[in-house]
Amino acid sequence: MTFATCDLCDANEDKLANGTLTVLPPMFASFGKQVAFSGPAKTLKVFEDNVMVRAALETPGQGRVLVVDGGGSLRCALVGGNLGVLAQNNGWAxxxxxxxxxxxxxxxxxxxxxxxxxxxxxxxxxxxxxxxDIRVSIAGVAIYPGDWIYADADGILISRGQL
Known part of the structure; x- marks a missing residue:
C-alpha cells in the first residue's frame, strides 16, 4: 500500500475536523529502512521497562504497528537492535x-x-x-488498540479507521 500523509490529510479534511483523524506533533525521529509504514495499532503503556515490548514483538505482527507509550522518558531506551530484528522477522509494519x-x-x-x-x-x-491493549495518549493524542497508524517522511497520522 502506498500513501502520502499529506494526501491523506487533504482527502480527509472532514475526519480531521471531527477528530477521527489526528496528526501527531512533529517530534519524532525516523529509524529503520521503511520511511513509510502503516497498520492497525497494538498499544502498550510502559515506563522505563521494555519487557512487555519484547513480549509483544515476539508475537506475529500481522502488519500491525506497535505503539509504545513510554511516558516520553528520555532516561533509557525501550527499543534496541535486537527488538528491531524481532519486529522485522515477526511481520510488524x-x-x-x-x-x-x-x-x-x-x-x-x-x-x-x-x-x-x-x-x-x-x-x-x-x-x-x-x-x-489500552488507550494511550501521546502528545495529547489518544490512540486506541486497532486505530490505524500512517507514518511517512511528512508525519504521523492516527485514524479511527482504515483510510
Missing part, C-alpha cells in the same frame, strides 16, 4: 515509541519503520510492568 531507542545502526538495517523521540545508549529496566 513498524513501531512508534514515545520514548528512546538505541543501537541506531542496527535499527537502521531493519526492514521496518520506527519512530521515536530520540536515542539513548542505556537499556531499560526489566521488571515486566505495564499495560497492553
Amino acid at each position: 513498524g513501531i512508534l515509541v514515545n520514548g528512546c531507542v538505541r543501537d541506531v545502526l542496527e535499527l537502521n538495517a531493519c526492514e521496518i519503520g520506527l519512530r521515536a523521540l530520540t536515542t539513548h545508549p542505556q537499556r531499560s529496566m526489566r521488571k515486566g510492568s505495564g499495560d497492553a
Whole structure:
C-alpha cells in the first residue's frame, strides 16, 4: 500500500475536523529502512521497562504497528537492535515509541519503520510492568488498540479507521 500523509490529510479534511483523524506533533525521529509504514495499532503503556515490548514483538505482527507509550522518558531506551530484528522477522509494519531507542545502526538495517523521540545508549529496566491493549495518549493524542497508524517522511497520522 502506498500513501502520502499529506494526501491523506487533504482527502480527509472532514475526519480531521471531527477528530477521527489526528496528526501527531512533529517530534519524532525516523529509524529503520521503511520511511513509510502503516497498520492497525497494538498499544502498550510502559515506563522505563521494555519487557512487555519484547513480549509483544515476539508475537506475529500481522502488519500491525506497535505503539509504545513510554511516558516520553528520555532516561533509557525501550527499543534496541535486537527488538528491531524481532519486529522485522515477526511481520510488524513498524513501531512508534514515545520514548528512546538505541543501537541506531542496527535499527537502521531493519526492514521496518520506527519512530521515536530520540536515542539513548542505556537499556531499560526489566521488571515486566505495564499495560497492553489500552488507550494511550501521546502528545495529547489518544490512540486506541486497532486505530490505524500512517507514518511517512511528512508525519504521523492516527485514524479511527482504515483510510
